[in-house]
Amino acid sequence: MTISTEQIKLLREKTNAGFMDCKKVLMETGGDIEKAISELRKKGLAIAAKRSGRTAKEGLVESYVHLGGKLGVLLEVNCETDFVARNEQFKEFVKDLAMQVAATNPQYISPEDVPQELVEKEKEIFKSQVQDKPAAILEKMLVGKLNKYYQEICLLEQQFIKDDKIKVKDYLNSVIVKIGENIVVRRFVRFQLGEEI
Numbered sequence: 001m002t003i004s005t006e007q008i009k010l011l012r013e014k015t016n017a018g019f020m021d022c023k024k025v026l027m028e029t030g031g032d033i034e035k036a037i038s039e040l041r042k043k044g045l046a047i048a049a050k051r052s053g054r055t056a057k058e059g060l061v062e063s064y065v066h067l068g069g070k071l072g073v074l075l076e077v078n079c080e081t082d083f084v085a086r087n088e089q090f091k092e093f094v095k096d097l098a099m100q101v102a103a104t105n106p107q108y109i110s111p112e113d114v115p116q117e118l119v120e121k122e123k124e125i126f127k128s129q130v131q132d133k134p135a136a137i138l139e140k141m142l143v144g145k146l147n148k149y150y151q152e153i154c155l156l157e158q159q160f161i162k163d164d165k166i167k168v169k170d171y172l173n174s175v176i177v178k179i180g181e182n183i184v185v186r187r188f189v190r191f192q193l194g195e196e197i
Contacts, residue, residue, distance in 0.1 A: 003023055003031060004025055007031060007033070012034070012038055017038075021040065022036070049093070049106050057078060058080060059076065059085050060090070061078070061096050062098045063075075063098070064098035067161050068078070068092050070192045070193040071190070072102075073098045073101045073103055073189070075094065075097055075098045077184070078183070079179070079182070079184075080182055084179055087179065090179060092165050093172075096161075098162075098188075099161065100155065100158065100160065100168060101190050102190065103161050106154055106155040107112060107153040107155060109187070110154050110156045110169075111157065114153065122145075126141075126142060127142070132162075133169045151167075156168050156169040156172065158197070172185070
């Protein structure tokens, strides 16, 4: 099968993947753009998973102030090298995350950071609301409810404010794939005038 330059260009615009990667995946999927996007995402997640074990000790601390000085965020994001920390794409990613924290006010970075007592409390509240359901249905509903809870309070689980079709963790993984280094969101704090921390 022959893959046209237009198909490759279209796939590159949608995924920001390299030319040869786009051509290869289009050959594998018979020119189907949607399948190709899905395959590129799978490969990207696999690459990001491989890199997640590498140490990230460089990076940036970003500040973002909004609403005429009434709302501010400090955020630390780490990468492996100082070279990447100075990269424009990395800087843009960090700035985007600071804006995300300002806009959505997450409490934690990922579901693993949420204290178990809080998770158990949410489970109890939900169970008390739907106690008349069968156990199998209750368990599925509980998983869905917890995922929704994590989307509200965990930065990486939230819909990305600049593209609500993806989560912040998908954006993070795409940057890891493009840059070629492990990237870790280390910590953040959000200040709002008149609010307790």
